[in-house]
Amino acid sequence: MAETTHFGARQVPLEDKQGLVDDVFHSVAPRYDLMNDLMSLGLHRAWKDALVTAVNPPKHHPFALIDIAGGTGDVAFRVVEHGGAQTRATVCDINTDMLGVGRERAAARSLAGRVTFTEGNAEALPLADKSFDAATIAFGIRNVPRIEQALAEAHRVLRIGGKFLCLEFSAVDVPGLDRLYDFYSFNVIPAIGRVVASDADSYRYMVESIRRFPSPQNFAAMMRAAGFARVSFHPMSGGIVTLHSGWRL
Numbered sequence: 001m002a003e004t005t006h007f008g009a010r011q012v013p014l015e016d017k018q019g020l021v022d023d024v025f026h027s028v029a030p031r032y033d034l035m036n037d038l039m040s041l042g043l044h045r046a047w048k049d050a051l052v053t054a055v056n057p058p059k060h061h062p063f064a065l066i067d068i069a070g071g072t073g074d075v076a077f078r079v080v081e082h083g084g085a086q087t088r089a090t091v092c093d094i095n096t097d098m099l100g101v102g103r104e105r106a107a108a109r110s111l112a113g114r115v116t117f118t119e120g121n122a123e124a125l126p127l128a129d130k131s132f133d134a135a136t137i138a139f140g141i142r143n144v145p146r147i148e149q150a151l152a153e154a155h156r157v158l159r160i161g162g163k164f165l166c167l168e169f170s171a172v173d174v175p176g177l178d179r180l181y182d183f184y185s186f187n188v189i190p191a192i193g194r195v196v197a198s199d200a201d202s203y204r205y206m207v208e209s210i211r212r213f214p215s216p217q218n219f220a221a222m223m224r225a226a227g228f229a230r231v232s233f234h235p236m237s238g239g240i241v242t243l244h245s246g247w248r249l
Contacts, residue, residue, distance in 0.1 A: 039189050039203075047241050048075055048138060050234075051167045054245060055134050057083025065089040066132040066157055068122050068150070069140025071098025073105050073115055079136075080114045092120045092127065122150040130159045138167040142213040151226035158248040164228055166244040168219075169210040173239035181240065185210070216242045 037044070057063045057079050063086065067076045071093035080087045093099050099117045106112045120126040122137070122144050135154045144150045154164050172178040185207045193203030214222065216233040219242075223231045228246030235242045 039192060043237060043240075044139075047167055047236060047243075048078060050236065050243055051075065051136060051138060051165055052078045052082050054165050054243065055079055055082075055136060055163070057087045057134075059084040060086075062086040063088070063134070064132045066125070066127065066135045066154075067091045068125070068135060068137040068154060069093055069143070070136070070138065071095055071102050071117075073102035073111075073117070075136055075138050076102075076115045077106070077109060077111055079134075080111060087114070089115045090118055090127070090132075091115060092118045092122070092125055094119065094121050123153060124149075125153045125157055127157050129156055130162075132157050133159055133162050135162065135164045136166070139169065141166055141168055142209050147214075148222060148226065151223055151228070155227045155248055160248060162248045164223070164246045164248070166219075166223075168213060168242060168244065170213070170216055170235060170239050170242040173235065177238050216244070219244060 055065065057065070063083055065076065065079050065088070067089055070076055070091045073091050076089035076091045080089050091099070091102055096119060099119060103117050106115045118126060123146050135158055137154070141147055141150060158164060172181045189207055190200040190204045194200035216235065220231045220233055223244065223246045227248065229249040231246040233242050233244045
């Protein structure tokens, strides 16, 4: 029997998921960053600031970041602007439309020389072993068909002493807020997607995919199995998102 996985609320053949995810992000790429602001009421900016603070790029010596599934460049831009002149970032994403938006944004911010964009799959990064000081993935790993393989690849490309940081939606743990969050997620977000991006279905998938992502405890166990040490996680905004971290030691 063919192996299956989830695509939102649906079960699909494992080999079909990547293509379905690609279709979602081809559709939403032009309005992706605007929709992030609208869906999160601007909170995604604070969450990403926490991620950048955890990366802590140095001011005075070289530092190389790989941002996985970071197509539009939002996290990479923040890291290089927070770090010193020798901080560089590589954005690796499987979706050409998202990368195109990222390259345009990098040029507009005069960061084309410090942020590069590479097409590649998180499960098979087209990058050398032990070549980065930090690896990040923000709101992307739940879309990967084989999460364990993506974690193994992030571990592979990190230098010894390198840090992995993953920002991902999680399960709300505040009574009352959980019901409000569910109503907002399943009713308001698809409606915003319909009006702003002319695509309710893609945003419905995104909401459904959040509910299928492993708990913070289970994801931490997956990180340890991939080889990461000193694994920890920090829930934010009542558990709406969690910042996961681990080291290659």
